[in-house]
Amino acid sequence: MKTFKEKLNLILYPFLWIYRKGQYRQYSKKDPKELAEILHRKYFKKDIDWKNPRDFNEKIRWLQFYTNTDEWSRLADKYVVREYVREKGYGDILVKLYGKWDKARDIDFDSLPNSFILKTNHGSGEIIAVKDKRKVDLEKIRRKMQKYLDTPFGIITAEPHYLKIKPCIIAEELLVQDGGISSSLIDYKFFCFHGKPVACGVFYDRDMKTHRNGMTPYDMEWNKHEEWRNKNLTSPFKDIPCPVTFEQMKQACYDLASQFPFVRMDFYEVNGHLYFGEFTFTPAALSGGSFTQDRMTEWGKLLKL
Structure with missing residues (x-):
């Protein structure tokens, strides 16, 4: 049974979040780096050591504000990145594209098959999966996608490279x-340092409404490492079989990520076929995410500035 304090927190949480969201937005407009410091103290109870960054999150923050991140913006763009993947010789792993629009009112539902997925190119999780367009309210979907399109992703998480992306719908x-195995599409997320994949976080049973999911970490020999997972995660571990395209996934990481000190590469596998997901340069908005602080420390050693 929840205590009075826990019940009060549940009631007040939405209002506190709206207040904090407004604060973060103001900080980000004035100085994204200052907001990054505020968020780092919130998540890790310590300041960022800008002069001598050590762990993973500190070093990624350093790269954010002391290096050119134009390529981050280009490849975090879920539409533009398709060209990069094709140029690298991996056009066959791109998910089939049905259309691209700058405004939700322009979405041509008549040209789309009965099932498809709509997403914005500049966000994370702004997705609508349509299993049968004959059974959904298309105008409601249009309104929701326009709302996603108008939301400046990255502004309250100190991820300014997302703000350079010209939003569109695909x-x-x-x-x-x-x-x-999973109630949702399994997401294989490879953490790559200087082009070398060192870990794969396997995400499954994702709830599209709450964005909660299960996660099991594996190394590059597909050995499970429960000790790598953040203790705050409460979902049970699942043993996920090694994907048929595992070696292809690893090779794609070497070929597509070699120019970056760090990038996370996401893949899917359906019916034995490999599909590219996305590039992420700031996983979990650098909040610690699904992995332990020990892992953040070890990964910091791999990331050479």
Whole structure:
């Protein structure tokens, strides 16, 4: 049974979040670096050591504000990145593209198949999966996508490279997970340092409304490492079989990520076929995410500035 304090926190949380969101927005407009410092203290109870960054999150913050991140913006763009992947010889792993629009009112639903997925190119999680367009309110979807399009992603998380992306809406093939392992599409997230993948966080059973999911970490020999997972995660561990395209995934990391000190590369596998997901340069908005502080420390050693 929840205590009075816990109940009060549940009631007040939405109002506190709106207040903090407004504060973060103001800080970000004035100085994104200052907001990054505020968030780092909130998450890790310590200041960023800008002169001698050590762990993973500190070093990524340093790269954010002391190096040119134009390529981050280009490749975090879920539409533009397709050209980069194709140029590198991996056009065959791109999810089929049905259309691209700058405004939600321009979405041509008549040209789309019955099932598809809509997403913005500049955000994270702003996705609508349509299994049968004949059974949904298309105008409601249009309004929701325009709201996503108008939201300046990255402003309250001190991720200014997202703000350089020109927002648009894209429609892609709706991939469906085969087998009964996961209730959602399994997401294989590879953490790559100077082009070398060192860990894969396997995300499964994702709830699209709450964005909660399960996660099991694996190394590059597909050994499970429960000790790597953040203790704050409460979802049970699942043993996920090694994907058929695991070696292809690793090779794609070497070929596509070699120019970056760090990038996370996401893939899917459906019916034995490899699909590219996205590039992420600031995982979990540098909040610690799904991995322990020990892992952040070890990964900091791999990241050479």
